[in-house]
Each structure stands twice: as C-alpha cells, then as structure tokens.
Amino acid sequence: MLNLVALILLFPLIGTVINGLAGKRLRKETVGYLACGAIGLSFLVSFMVFIGLLQLPPGERLFEKHLFRWIESGSFISAAALQVDPLSVVMILVITGVGFLIHIYSIGYMHHDKGYHRYFCYLNLFVFSMLLLVLSNNFLLMFIGWEAVGLCSYLLIGFWFEKKSASDAAKKAFVVNRVGDFGFALGIMLIFLTFHSIDFTEVFSAVSHGNFEKGSFTVTMITLLLFIGATGKSAQIPLYTWLPDAMEGPTPVSALIHAATMVTAGVYMIARCNALYLLSPFTMTVVASIGVITALFAATIGLVQNDIKRVLAYSTISQLGYMFLACGVGAFTAGVFHLMTHAFFKALLFLASGSVIHALSGEQDIRKMGGLKPHIPVTYKTFLIGTVAIAGIPPFAGFFSKDEILLEALVRGNFIYWSLGAFAALLTAFYMFRLLFMTFHGECRVDHHAMEHLHESPKNMTLPLVALAGLSFVGGFFGIPGANALEHFLAPVLGGHGHTEVSGTVSAGHHGAWLPYLMMVISTAIALVGIFLAYQMYIKKPELSKKLAERFRLIHKLLLNKYYIDEIYDAIFINPTKKISTQVLWKVIDVRMIDGSVNGIARLVGRIGSVLRHLQTGYIRNYAFYIVVGCILIIVLAVFGR
Amino acid sequence: MITITHYLVLSAILFTVGVIGVLIRRNAIIIFMCIELMLNAVNLSFVACAHYLNSMQGQLFVFFTMTVAAAEAAVGLAIIVAVFRNKETINIDDINIMKW
Numbered sequence: 001m002l003n004l005v006a007l008i009l010l011f012p013l014i015g016t017v018i019n020g021l022a023g024k025r026l027r028k029e030t031v032g033y034l035a036c037g038a039i040g041l042s043f044l045v046s047f048m049v050f051i052g053l054l055q056l057p058p059g060e061r062l063f064e065k066h067l068f069r070w071i072e073s074g075s076f077i078s079a080a081a082l083q084v085d086p087l088s089v090v091m092i093l094v095i096t097g098v099g100f101l102i103h104i105y106s107i108g109y110m111h112h113d114k115g116y117h118r119y120f121c122y123l124n125l126f127v128f129s130m131l132l133l134v135l136s137n138n139f140l141l142m143f144i145g146w147e148a149v150g151l152c153s154y155l156l157i158g159f160w161f162e163k164k165s166a167s168d169a170a171k172k173a174f175v176v177n178r179v180g181d182f183g184f185a186l187g188i189m190l191i192f193l194t195f196h197s198i199d200f201t202e203v204f205s206a207v208s209h210g211n212f213e214k215g216s217f218t219v220t221m222i223t224l225l226l227f228i229g230a231t232g233k234s235a236q237i238p239l240y241t242w243l244p245d246a247m248e249g250p251t252p253v254s255a256l257i258h259a260a261t262m263v264t265a266g267v268y269m270i271a272r273c274n275a276l277y278l279l280s281p282f283t284m285t286v287v288a289s290i291g292v293i294t295a296l297f298a299a300t301i302g303l304v305q306n307d308i309k310r311v312l313a314y315s316t317i318s319q320l321g322y323m324f325l326a327c328g329v330g331a332f333t334a335g336v337f338h339l340m341t342h343a344f345f346k347a348l349l350f351l352a353s354g355s356v357i358h359a360l361s362g363e364q365d366i367r368k369m370g371g372l373k374p375h376i377p378v379t380y381k382t383f384l385i386g387t388v389a390i391a392g393i394p395p396f397a398g399f400f401s402k403d404e405i406l407l408e409a410l411v412r413g414n415f416i417y418w419s420l421g422a423f424a425a426l427l428t429a430f431y432m433f434r435l436l437f438m439t440f441h442g443e444c445r446v447d448h449h450a451m452e453h454l455h456e457s458p459k460n461m462t463l464p465l466v467a468l469a470g471l472s473f474v475g476g477f478f479g480i481p482g483a484n485a486l487e488h489f490l491a492p493v494l495g496g497h498g499h500t501e502v503s504g505t506v507s508a509g510h511h512g513a514w515l516p517y518l519m520m521v522i523s524t525a526i527a528l529v530g531i532f533l534a535y536q537m538y539i540k541k542p543e544l545s546k547k548l549a550e551r552f553r554l555i556h557k558l559l560l561n562k563y564y565i566d567e568i569y570d571a572i573f574i575n576p577t578k579k580i581s582t583q584v585l586w587k588v589i590d591v592r593m594i595d596g597s598v599n600g601i602a603r604l605v606g607r608i609g610s611v612l613r614h615l616q617t618g619y620i621r622n623y624a625f626y627i628v629v630g631c632i633l634i635i636v637l638a639v640f641g642r
Numbered sequence: 643m644i645t646i647t648h649y650l651v652l653s654a655i656l657f658t659v660g661v662i663g664v665l666i667r668r669n670a671i672i673i674f675m676c677i678e679l680m681l682n683a684v685n686l687s688f689v690a691c692a693h694y695l696n697s698m699q700g701q702l703f704v705f706f707t708m709t710v711a712a713a714e715a716a717v718g719l720a721i722i723v724a725v726f727r728n729k730e731t732i733n734i735d736d737i738n739i740m741k742w
Contacts, residue, residue, distance in 0.1 A: 618738030618740050618741030619734070619738050620737075621665060624664050628661055628665065
C-alpha cells in the first residue's frame, strides 16, 4: 500500500490541471466535485498509506519512493523521491483531511463567485504543493513545495485582485515570504557544502553518527538559516506581518493557509530537522524565545482587534508561537501534536467565522454583530466548540496539546518560558471568548439591511463545520497523557536522537508524578480565569471594556495599531528600499548606465559606419584596386608568411 | 632553348599588363579587353605547365577557360551596350551611382 504514495500527489495535480485548463467550459458542479473528489481520493490514499505504515514494526517505518532522477551535476544529486514516515503521514492526513473539508465548504461559500474554477484550481494546487513539501525526501524538493506554497498563497490571497487591498496583501505575503525563503535557500546550500548531500536520511544519519560536535558553528548557522525560512512561512517575529493581511483572501483560503497548510510548514521543517536542531543549543534557545515572544506578542494584539478574521489571524500567530516554543525546548512531538489539534480547531473557527460573514452578507466587524446565537445555531455551536478548544478547556483538543507544551516548557525549558506561555494562554482564552461574546451574545448591533438576509449557511457549509467540531473534540485524545498514541507513533522520527525521554509523562518521573496533573489543573484554571474576565467585560458590564480602554488609552492605541510594526517596517525597510530603487537603481543605474550603455553602443556603431561608408565610392577602379591589393597580400602571406 | 621559365615570365608580364589596364583605363571596352588579356595569360601558363609536366589536365582547363571567357564576353558586351543606351557613355568614371 505504501507504493501508492505518489497517487496522493497525483490527484490534486490532476484536479489543478483539468480545472485550470478546462474549468471555464465545465459546469460549476463539475468543477466543485472534481476539486473535492481529487482531495477526497488523496485523503483515502493517505489513509491507506497510514494503515500500510502501521503494519510495519515501529523501527522500520520509513519508506522511500523513488520517482525519477531529477538533477545530477557533479557530486550534486537530487532525485525526485517521496518519503513516508510517521511524521509525514501525520502531516498528509491533516492536510488532506482538513483540506477536504475546506474544499467541501468552499463549494457553498464560493458559489456565487465568477472565478469559481480559478479558485478551485488554485486550491488544489495549494494542497498539492503542501503535500509535496511534507512528502519530499530531500531539502531541494521540499524547497520546491515550500516555494509553490508561497506562490499559491499569493494567488489565493490576491484572489479578488480587483480590490487594491487584496492585491497589496498578496504582494506583501509574497515579498515577506521571499525574505524568509532566502534564508532557507542559503541554509540548504550550506547543508550541501557541509554534508555533500541534501537527502534527509543521509544528512540526519551523518549527524547522528556524531560527526559534528554539539554547538558547532556550521550547524548553528544551518539551523538559524533554516529557522529564518520558518519564521517567514510560519509567521513568527519578525516576519509575521503578512499573515493578518492575508485575511483579504476568501475565508476558506484563510482556513487553508492557517490550519492545514502553509503556516505549519515551518513547524514541520523544524520537526523534520530535529536531529540538526538538537545539535545547536543556541538555535534551540532562539527558536523557543522567538516562539514564546511571538505567542505573547500576537495574543496582546488579538485582545483589541475588531475584525473577526483578524482576531483569528493573530490567534494563529500566537498558537504557532506555542509550536515553536515546543520545538525550541526539544519537545517536537508536542509541537506536532499542537499543529494537528490547531489544524482542527483553527480550520473550524475560520470556517465558522466565514459562515458568520456569509450570514451577514460580508460584514466582518464584530462591533456590528452580536446576538447572532438564535439566528445561526449550527454556526454558533461549532464556533463555541472551536473557541473552547483553543482556550484550552478539557477535554477539547487544544487543552491537551497546549498543556503538554506548557509542561514541556517548564520541565525542559525554564520558568520564564512557562510563565510567558501561560500568560499568553490566559490572553488567548480572554480574546477568543471576547470574540465569541461580541459575535453571538449580547444585544444585536447588526444593521437592518444585513438583518433581512440573515440566514444559516447551507448544508455543504455546515457539515464540514460539524465534522471539524467533532475532530476538535476528539483530536486531543490522540495525544492524551499516559497513553500517548501520537507520541509513540512519532517516536522513530522525533524521539530517537539521543534524547532520553520525550514524553511529558515519563519526564515527570524526575519531578514526581503529580506535576503533570498539577499543570493540568493550573492551565485549566488559567483558561477559566480568561473566560471569566471576558464574561465580566463583555456580557455583564459591557461598559467596562470602554472604561478600561479610556483608562489605558496609550496601551490601547498601541495594541489597536499592532505596535506600529507595519509602520516601523515601512519606515526602516520599505521606504528606503523604494527611495533607493527610484533614485539610484532606476534613475542612475537603469537610465544612465544600462540604457546609456546600450544606446551608446548603438551610437558608436553608427559613427563608425558613417566613416567607413566612404570606402564605398562607386568607382569600379577602386574596388578592383582593393581586390588586387588583397590578392597581393594573400600571395605575399602564402609565400613569405610561413 | 625556350624553357618553361620563359613562358611563365611572359605569362606574368601579360597578366600584369592586364591588371594595370583594368586599374587605370576608363573605357569599359578596353577594361574588358584587359580582362581577356589576363585570362589568356593564365591560359598560356596552363599550356606551358601541361607541356612541361606531360599532363593533359592543363590543356583541358584551357578549353574551360576559353568557354567561360566567350560566355563572359557575350554577357559583358551586352551589359556595356545596355549601359551605353541608358547613359550615353561607357566611361566608367561616369557610372558611379552605386555608392553611399
């Protein structure tokens, strides 16, 4: 069954090609079914591969499928080959599973859009690229997927490109990602220079055979460069600014970018390269610090945003910060676990918010919502489940993964990581419930135009919501402490690199068995406090939030403007770049030097020609004379020239 | 005794006379005749060498040259007549419109 792995990639590609070339002539239903069917089949095959992998003994769960020889140049060899191991199987299941639900949802959501076939073509391509990224067995092929994901995000964020804000957001996402990708590409080159190979297996086995000492400079450089790539794709400080703007795309796209694909690429990459990262304590510290700072930073911005999708965007950045925190302290399994549960509940939240926006005919401002609970019950219930899951209330998915990350941060990291993470968790619970309360509870602030069209979404939109709600509910049990199935499954990839213990439960042995349970109680209490605060501020005393905003006007303004990071980047990077581009690159280098040299050469040729053409006298005598002189020269050369 | 050298020297002199004629004369007919002179100078050296080397190839070439010369004379004279009809002159210094 493992041999079928290439089909996982093939189906979305076929969907892309057919919808891209012939989608205009196909009927709308056909386009939708084709795209969904492609991802659905891909999911089925992924599941079969998963079963196939389970039948192997845990130690041998690595399967490589060689497709074709791709690049061979001297000692540089890169094959197009796929790799199936526990980590990539978890990823493809999440990508195709959540992706499939998002595709179904899109049929309903995008039904009236005139770019219907274009949308599904891009969507399939997006899934294809992400699958390529997680299935490749070497860094270069992974880089292809990595870039293709960036391209698809550009196409989809700018899907409504007639809107200037959308095309700007798309450009921003593309350019910011390029900055990260530059680091990633440099990292790959350095890997090749160091290991003379870019195959995962060869690189990691070279590492695990101890050819490199811990903390060596080269490995630190490699991991840092790769991490720069990860900050771009996974929206971490300092390259996170594209993600909130990416909300300009259609809502299902936001769900796809935020949940199943794209932003998880960085976490996946670090988990994949865990052998390298474990060799560099410095990089691990950087990763963990960036992660926890991002988690807190984005959560504070999320507190005051008023756009329903933007709040979710900042919560994504914050949750990704947790994943990096987990990776940074060496708890890769916890990171991947949170990646998985986050995929479920964040896709759910985005799709549910899309359903809200759909119901309100395009309104995204939560100040103009409220009291929607009785009007769109299914959306409300599923949104509630998603919110509870992200806030970290047991037994929902987010609780187990976040709790495990916090526990690992305390056990393997230090108290600072834990306290910052826990504070961010408090904020998360607060702003998510603020979002919930302002959208669905309280008095209705919807204007009467939108009120007339208020309706629950059609079946093909609510069904994916229900399915994702189910996953958000049970998703946590894959990694429940004690019988951590996910952990055991991933152990051959993530745990076997000289680390004594990975599991939070086992490491608790050093600290007493009570620690995990205490931590659970604490994180639950933290989440409840956040919810209680939100309840107090937005249900009980709605005027309280205004008063607080008045009281801390400066901080409120700072948060509302997202710490002015965009403005700072504008001032430091973008405007100088623009200025240099126009003043130097355009007006001097391009106009004067490049255009000047081209025109100069043309003018030179003209001048020489105008002198030389006087040789053409029109007198036959002259021509005959030249011929004779030439003949004599040839004879002289032939006779005396040897 | 007349050796091959004598023939070749004569041929060279004739050829040079032809070349100089082409270069310095203005009348198209005379230039034409000078070209014929050059061709026949070559013929002379062909025949001389053929005799000297006891080979028939040189003599054969002479026939070719004479055929080409006859064809060239026909075409060349026709051109000169056509030019004269148009320009009322066969002075080649007056026929210089093919220039910059």
